[in-house]
C-alpha cells in the first residue's frame with residue numbers, strides 16, 4: 001500500500017473510494033487508512049453500514065430481543081482479531097467459543113453433539129465437556145460399527161486439507177510444511193480421500209450409515225453445494241453443484257480436533273457488535289462513511305454516485321479517486337457499475353441500473369424466521385442443525401433444491417429438507433430479556449432467560 005502514501009503530483013493526499021460498507025468494505029478501508037496517509041471514503045447505498053452482517057432488535061411486552069439478520073456462526077476468529085491487531089487497536093467485542101460447536105438432530109429424533117476441539121486445548125470447563133465428548137463418540141459407535149474411529153480418520157483428512165488450504169489459499173501465506181500431510185491424506189489407502197472426487201465418493205468409502213455421512217458433509221451447504229455425486233454431469237458434478245471432497249475443510253474449520261484457529265464462536269452483543277466495532281475502527285482511523293450513496297459507475301478518474309436523501313438525489317455526483325475498491329456483490333458490480341458501455345451517469349435522466357451477471361452459477365438463498373420466545377429454550381443449543389437422514393433416498397432428496405434449479409415450489413413442499421436453528425441466548429444472555437422469577441416456597445430468586453430463535457431454510461435461488 002506504500003504507493004498510496006505518495007501524492008500523484010507532489011501535493012495533496014491520494015484519494016481512495018471503497019464501494020460498500022459491509023464488513024469487508026469497512027475492514028479494507030480501515031486497513032488502507034492504517035497503512036497509508038490516503039484519504040479514504042466509503043460509499044454505501046443503504047442507510048447504515050454492515051451489509052449482510054448485523055443484528056436487529058424487537059421489543060415486546062417481555063422486553064427487547066436481538067436477532068441476527070445474516071451470519072450467526074463466527075468462524076476463524078483470528079481473522080477478526082488480526083484486523084484490530086494490524087491497526088494497533090484492541091478488539092472491542094468478546095468472542096466466545098461454542099462447545100460443543102453444535103447439536104445435530106435427525107428426522108427420527110436422534111441427536112448428537114459435535115465439536116469439542118477447544119476442550120483438547122485445555123479449556124477451563126474440561127470436566128463438563130470431556131464426558132459430553134465421550135457421549136458424542138459413543139453415539140457415533142451406535143450409528144455404525146467403529147463410528148468414532150472412522151470419524152477420526154475422516155476428520156484427519158479434512159484437517160490436513162484445511163491446514164494446507166487455510167494458509168496457502170485463504171490467508172495467501174505460502175506454507176510448504178503443510179503439503180506433506182495434505183499429500184499423505186490425499187493418497188493414502190489408494191487415494192480413498194482424493195480431494196477432487198465428488199464428496200459423496202469419499203463419504204461412501206469411509207462410512208456405512210447415512211447419518212454419519214450426513215454429519216460429515218452438511219457444511220457443503222455453506223458454499224451452496226451438495227455432497228452427492230451427480231452422474232448426469234461431467235466428473236460427477238464437481239464442476240457444477242456437487243462439492244469436491246476437499247470441501248471437507250469446511251467441516252474442519254468448525255470441528256478441527258487440534259488447530260486452535262478453528263471451532264465455532266459467538267460474538268457477545270451479536271454481529272451488530274462486530275459491525276459496530278469495525279465501523280468505529282474505520283472512522284477512528286479517519287475513514288469517511290457516506291450512507292445512502294449508490295455508486296452507478298466507475299471510471300479511470302473516480303466514481304459516479306447518487307445520494308438518496310439529498311436534493312441532488314436524481315443527479316449523479318462525481319467523486320475523484322486514485323484507487324477504487326469495489327466490495328459490492330460481484331455479479332451485480334460486473335453488470336452494473338464496472339461495465340464500460342454505461343453512459344457517464346452525469347445526466348439527470350438516466351435511472352439507476354440494477355442487473356446481475358447470469359454467467360455465474362448462483363448458490364442457494366434462504367428463508368429465515370425470527371421468533372422472540374417467552375420461555376427458556378433448554379433443548380436447543382446455540383447452533384442446531386436438523387438433517388433428513390432416515391434413508392439414503394431421503395438424505396439425497398433433502399439436497400434436491402440445490403441440484404434442481406427448476407420447480408422450487410415442488411421442492412419445498414414435497415421433498416425432505418434440512419434446516420438450521422440458531423438460539424443466541426444460549427451463549428449470549430444479552431440477546432434476550434432476563435426474567436426474575438420469585439420461587440415462593442424457598443424464598444429464593446432465580447433468573448430465567450427468554451429465548452430468541454432463528455430458523456434458516458435453504459432455497460434454491462432463482463438466478
Ligand SMILES: Cc1cc2nc3c(=O)[nH]c(=O)nc-3n(C[C@H](O)[C@H](O)[C@H](O)COP(=O)(O)OP(=O)(O)OC[C@H]3O[C@@H](n4cnc5c(N)ncnc54)[C@H](O)[C@@H]3O)c2cc1C
Nearest residue numbers: 020022023024044045051052053070071072073294295328
Ligand atoms: C442468511 C445469511 C447467513 C450467513 N451466515 C453466515 C455465518 O453464519 N457465518 C459467516 O461467517 N458468514 C455468514 N454469511 C455470510 C456473511 O454474511 C458475508 O460473507 C459477509 O457479511 C459479506 O460481507 P461483505 O462486506 O463482503 O459484503 P456485504 O455484506 O454484501 O456488503 C456489501 C455492501 O455493498 C453495498 N453496495 C452494493 N452495491 C452498492 C453500490 N452500487 N453502491 C454503494 N454500495 C453498494 C451493499 O449495500 C452492502 O452494504 C451469511 C450470509 C447470509 C445472507
